[in-house]
Amino acid sequence: MTTTVRLQREAFDVAAEVERMTRGHSDVGAVVTFTGLCRDDENGKPIAALTLEHYPGMAEAEISRHVEEANARWPLLGVTVIHRYGRLVPGDVIVLVATASSHREAAFAAASFLMDYLKTRAPFWKQVETVGGRTWVEAKASDDQAAGRWSVPPPRHEAAK
Amino acid sequence: MRLLYFAWVRERLGKAEEQIEPPAGVGTVGELMAWLAERDEQYAHAFENAKVIRAAIDHRHVRPDAAIAGAHEIAFFPPMTGG
Numbered sequence: 001m002t003t004t005v006r007l008q009r010e011a012f013d014v015a016a017e018v019e020r021m022t023r024g025h026s027d028v029g030a031v032v033t034f035t036g037l038c039r040d041d042e043n044g045k046p047i048a049a050l051t052l053e054h055y056p057g058m059a060e061a062e063i064s065r066h067v068e069e070a071n072a073r074w075p076l077l078g079v080t081v082i083h084r085y086g087r088l089v090p091g092d093v094i095v096l097v098a099t100a101s102s103h104r105e106a107a108f109a110a111a112s113f114l115m116d117y118l119k120t121r122a123p124f125w126k127q128v129e130t131v132g133g134r135t136w137v138e139a140k141a142s143d144d145q146a147a148g149r150w151s152v153p154p155p156r157h158e159a160a161k
Numbered sequence: 162m163r164l165l166y167f168a169w170v171r172e173r174l175g176k177a178e179e180q181i182e183p184p185a186g187v188g189t190v191g192e193l194m195a196w197l198a199e200r201d202e203q204y205a206h207a208f209e210n211a212k213v214i215r216a217a218i219d220h221r222h223v224r225p226d227a228a229i230a231g232a233h234e235i236a237f238f239p240p241m242t243g244g
Contacts (some may be wrong), residue, residue, distance in 0.1 A: 012167055016166065036244055051244065053167060053168055054243070055165070055167055055217070055220075055236060055238070056234065057220055058217055058220040058221075059243075061220045061221075062220070062222075070187055083243065094244070095243070099218075115244060118244040119241070119242075119243065119244035120240075120241060121222065121241065122240060122241060122243045122244070123167065123217070123236075123241055123243070124241055124242065124243025124244070125168035125239060125241065126166060126240050126242045126243070126244070127168070135243045136168055136169050136239065136242075138240075138242070139239070139240030139241065139242050143244075
Protein backbone atom coordinates (compact mmCIF):
# COMPACT_ATOMS: atom_id res chain seq x y z
CA MET A 1 0.00 0.00 0.00
CA THR A 2 1.23 3.51 -0.79
CA THR A 3 0.61 5.92 2.06
CA THR A 4 0.86 9.69 2.25
CA VAL A 5 0.17 11.53 5.51
CA ARG A 6 0.94 15.24 5.43
CA LEU A 7 0.18 18.25 7.59
CA GLN A 8 0.83 21.60 6.02
CA ARG A 9 -0.04 25.27 6.06
CA GLU A 10 -0.03 25.58 2.26
CA ALA A 11 -2.88 24.88 -0.16
CA PHE A 12 -2.59 21.77 -2.33
CA ASP A 13 -3.98 20.36 -5.58
CA VAL A 14 -6.54 17.63 -4.90
CA ALA A 15 -6.49 16.34 -8.49
CA ALA A 16 -2.68 16.05 -8.46
CA GLU A 17 -2.80 14.06 -5.21
CA VAL A 18 -5.31 11.59 -6.68
CA GLU A 19 -3.27 11.35 -9.89
CA ARG A 20 -0.22 10.42 -7.80
CA MET A 21 -2.16 7.51 -6.23
CA THR A 22 -3.31 6.07 -9.53
CA ARG A 23 -0.62 6.77 -12.13
CA GLY A 24 1.24 3.52 -12.78
CA HIS A 25 -1.07 1.58 -10.42
CA SER A 26 -3.26 -0.33 -12.84
CA ASP A 27 -4.52 -2.58 -10.02
CA VAL A 28 -6.51 0.38 -8.64
CA GLY A 29 -10.13 0.12 -9.68
CA ALA A 30 -11.66 2.66 -7.30
CA VAL A 31 -10.60 5.90 -5.66
CA VAL A 32 -12.84 7.63 -3.12
CA THR A 33 -11.95 11.17 -2.12
CA PHE A 34 -13.37 13.26 0.68
CA THR A 35 -12.54 16.96 0.58
CA GLY A 36 -13.40 19.08 3.60
CA LEU A 37 -13.81 22.81 2.98
CA CYS A 38 -13.97 25.88 5.16
CA ARG A 39 -17.64 26.97 5.23
CA ASP A 40 -18.79 30.57 5.58
CA ASP A 41 -20.90 29.89 8.67
CA GLU A 42 -20.72 28.19 12.04
CA ASN A 43 -24.05 27.32 13.67
CA GLY A 44 -25.79 29.67 11.25
CA LYS A 45 -23.56 32.66 12.02
CA PRO A 46 -21.33 34.04 9.26
CA ILE A 47 -17.60 33.61 9.77
CA ALA A 48 -14.70 35.50 8.21
CA ALA A 49 -12.08 32.79 8.69
CA LEU A 50 -11.09 29.85 10.79
CA THR A 51 -7.76 29.00 12.35
CA LEU A 52 -6.71 25.41 12.85
CA GLU A 53 -4.36 24.64 15.71
CA HIS A 54 -2.71 21.21 15.86
CA TYR A 55 -0.38 19.17 18.02
CA PRO A 56 2.75 18.65 15.88
CA GLY A 57 4.10 15.13 16.22
CA MET A 58 0.98 13.63 17.73
CA ALA A 59 -1.24 14.64 14.80
CA GLU A 60 0.97 12.77 12.32
CA ALA A 61 1.27 9.79 14.69
CA GLU A 62 -2.46 9.57 15.36
CA ILE A 63 -3.41 9.82 11.68
CA SER A 64 -0.79 7.22 10.75
CA ARG A 65 -2.17 4.83 13.38
CA HIS A 66 -5.64 5.16 11.87
CA VAL A 67 -4.29 4.64 8.36
CA GLU A 68 -2.67 1.39 9.59
CA GLU A 69 -5.97 0.39 11.18
CA ALA A 70 -7.84 1.09 7.92
CA ASN A 71 -5.28 -0.97 6.01
CA ALA A 72 -5.82 -3.87 8.41
CA ARG A 73 -9.59 -3.69 7.98
CA TRP A 74 -9.91 -3.26 4.21
CA PRO A 75 -7.91 -4.36 1.16
CA LEU A 76 -6.48 -0.94 0.28
CA LEU A 77 -3.94 -0.08 -2.38
CA GLY A 78 -3.35 3.50 -1.35
CA VAL A 79 -4.27 6.10 1.28
CA THR A 80 -3.61 9.83 1.23
CA VAL A 81 -4.46 12.10 4.15
CA ILE A 82 -3.54 15.78 3.95
CA HIS A 83 -4.70 18.15 6.69
CA ARG A 84 -3.99 21.86 6.70
CA TYR A 85 -3.42 24.09 9.71
CA GLY A 86 -3.21 27.84 10.18
CA ARG A 87 -5.69 30.47 9.03
CA LEU A 88 -8.17 29.47 6.31
CA VAL A 89 -10.98 31.41 4.66
CA PRO A 90 -14.33 30.14 3.32
CA GLY A 91 -13.79 28.02 0.22
CA ASP A 92 -10.32 26.84 1.26
CA VAL A 93 -9.66 23.11 1.41
CA ILE A 94 -9.04 21.93 4.99
CA VAL A 95 -8.59 18.22 4.56
CA LEU A 96 -8.31 15.53 1.91
CA VAL A 97 -8.82 11.83 2.54
CA ALA A 98 -8.36 9.64 -0.52
CA THR A 99 -8.50 5.85 -0.52
CA ALA A 100 -7.67 3.52 -3.39
CA SER A 101 -8.69 -0.10 -3.76
CA SER A 102 -9.52 -2.69 -6.40
CA HIS A 103 -13.23 -2.23 -5.73
CA ARG A 104 -15.39 0.57 -4.45
CA GLU A 105 -16.72 -0.96 -1.20
CA ALA A 106 -13.36 -0.94 0.56
CA ALA A 107 -12.51 2.54 -0.71
CA PHE A 108 -15.83 4.04 0.45
CA ALA A 109 -15.70 2.34 3.86
CA ALA A 110 -12.07 3.22 4.55
CA ALA A 111 -12.54 6.88 3.58
CA SER A 112 -15.56 7.16 5.85
CA PHE A 113 -13.73 5.42 8.72
CA LEU A 114 -10.70 7.72 8.37
CA MET A 115 -12.81 10.89 8.32
CA ASP A 116 -14.83 9.82 11.38
CA TYR A 117 -11.61 9.20 13.29
CA LEU A 118 -9.95 12.39 12.06
CA LYS A 119 -12.89 14.35 13.47
CA THR A 120 -12.78 12.81 16.93
CA ARG A 121 -9.21 11.58 17.51
CA ALA A 122 -6.76 13.67 15.49
CA PRO A 123 -5.44 16.55 17.63
CA PHE A 124 -6.75 19.58 15.73
CA TRP A 125 -8.84 22.46 17.06
CA LYS A 126 -10.82 25.00 15.07
CA GLN A 127 -11.27 28.60 16.11
CA VAL A 128 -13.67 30.76 14.09
CA GLU A 129 -13.50 34.50 13.50
CA THR A 130 -16.84 36.32 13.47
CA VAL A 131 -17.74 39.98 13.82
CA GLY A 132 -18.16 39.28 17.54
CA GLY A 133 -14.59 37.98 17.93
CA ARG A 134 -12.92 34.60 18.06
CA THR A 135 -14.49 31.45 19.48
CA TRP A 136 -13.41 27.83 19.69
CA VAL A 137 -15.63 25.40 17.81
CA GLU A 138 -17.26 22.89 20.16
CA ALA A 139 -17.00 19.18 19.49
CA LYS A 140 -20.23 17.59 18.28
CA ALA A 141 -21.79 14.51 19.89
CA SER A 142 -22.83 13.41 16.39
CA ASP A 143 -19.14 13.12 15.44
CA ASP A 144 -18.50 10.82 18.42
CA GLN A 145 -21.49 8.70 17.42
CA ALA A 146 -20.21 8.51 13.84
CA ALA A 147 -16.81 7.28 15.05
CA GLY A 148 -18.47 4.87 17.48
CA ARG A 149 -20.05 2.85 14.68
CA TRP A 150 -16.59 1.54 13.74
CA SER A 151 -15.78 0.27 17.23
CA VAL A 152 -16.97 -3.26 16.43
CA PRO A 153 -14.33 -4.30 13.92
CA PRO A 154 -15.32 -6.38 10.90
CA PRO A 155 -13.38 -9.60 10.25
CA ARG A 156 -9.84 -8.70 9.25
CA HIS A 157 -8.52 -9.55 5.88
CA GLU A 158 -4.90 -10.29 4.98
CA ALA A 159 -3.64 -6.73 4.65
CA ALA A 160 -1.89 -6.01 1.36
CA LYS A 161 1.77 -5.45 2.02
CA MET B 162 8.26 16.11 32.48
CA ARG B 163 7.12 18.41 29.73
CA LEU B 164 3.51 19.57 29.74
CA LEU B 165 1.85 20.90 26.60
CA TYR B 166 -1.43 22.81 26.36
CA PHE B 167 -3.63 23.40 23.32
CA ALA B 168 -6.60 25.53 22.24
CA TRP B 169 -8.57 27.07 25.10
CA VAL B 170 -6.56 25.22 27.75
CA ARG B 171 -3.46 27.00 26.38
CA GLU B 172 -5.27 30.35 26.23
CA ARG B 173 -6.56 30.13 29.80
CA LEU B 174 -3.06 29.29 31.08
CA GLY B 175 -1.36 31.88 28.90
CA LYS B 176 1.34 29.38 27.90
CA ALA B 177 1.79 26.53 25.44
CA GLU B 178 4.21 24.43 27.45
CA GLU B 179 6.26 24.11 30.60
CA GLN B 180 8.56 21.76 32.46
CA ILE B 181 7.11 20.36 35.68
CA GLU B 182 8.03 17.74 38.26
CA PRO B 183 4.86 16.83 40.16
CA PRO B 184 5.28 15.66 43.76
CA ALA B 185 5.16 12.00 44.76
CA GLY B 186 1.55 11.01 45.23
CA VAL B 187 0.49 12.49 41.90
CA GLY B 188 0.35 9.20 40.04
CA THR B 189 -2.26 9.53 37.31
CA VAL B 190 -3.33 12.00 34.64
CA GLY B 191 -6.46 12.79 36.66
CA GLU B 192 -4.40 13.45 39.79
CA LEU B 193 -2.05 15.65 37.78
CA MET B 194 -4.99 17.77 36.57
CA ALA B 195 -6.29 18.09 40.15
CA TRP B 196 -2.82 19.08 41.37
CA LEU B 197 -2.39 21.65 38.59
CA ALA B 198 -5.84 23.12 39.32
CA GLU B 199 -4.66 23.96 42.86
CA ARG B 200 -1.58 25.91 41.75
CA ASP B 201 -3.29 29.27 41.19
CA GLU B 202 -6.38 30.93 39.77
CA GLN B 203 -5.30 30.58 36.14
CA TYR B 204 -4.75 26.85 36.51
CA ALA B 205 -8.00 26.54 38.46
CA HIS B 206 -9.83 28.26 35.59
CA ALA B 207 -8.19 26.12 32.91
CA PHE B 208 -8.91 22.86 34.73
CA GLU B 209 -12.22 23.79 36.39
CA ASN B 210 -14.12 21.40 34.12
CA ALA B 211 -11.56 18.59 34.10
CA LYS B 212 -14.08 16.06 32.81
CA VAL B 213 -14.10 17.63 29.35
CA ILE B 214 -10.32 17.96 29.06
CA ARG B 215 -8.56 15.23 27.10
CA ALA B 216 -5.00 14.08 27.68
CA ALA B 217 -2.22 12.40 25.74
CA ILE B 218 1.00 10.83 26.99
CA ASP B 219 3.87 10.75 24.51
CA HIS B 220 1.52 11.33 21.55
CA ARG B 221 -1.12 8.75 22.53
CA HIS B 222 -4.59 9.42 23.89
CA VAL B 223 -4.99 8.30 27.51
CA ARG B 224 -7.77 8.20 30.10
CA PRO B 225 -7.63 10.04 33.43
CA ASP B 226 -6.60 6.85 35.27
CA ALA B 227 -3.45 6.45 33.12
CA ALA B 228 -0.19 6.38 35.11
CA ILE B 229 2.19 9.28 34.46
CA ALA B 230 5.34 7.48 35.61
CA GLY B 231 7.94 7.48 32.84
CA ALA B 232 6.07 10.01 30.69
CA HIS B 233 8.24 12.45 28.74
CA GLU B 234 5.44 14.63 27.40
CA ILE B 235 1.87 15.03 28.65
CA ALA B 236 -0.60 17.17 26.72
CA PHE B 237 -3.94 18.61 27.83
CA PHE B 238 -6.54 19.83 25.35
CA PRO B 239 -10.28 20.19 24.67
CA PRO B 240 -12.21 17.63 22.61
CA MET B 241 -10.86 17.70 19.06
CA THR B 242 -12.57 19.54 16.20
CA GLY B 243 -10.43 18.85 13.13
CA GLY B 244 -11.38 17.30 9.84
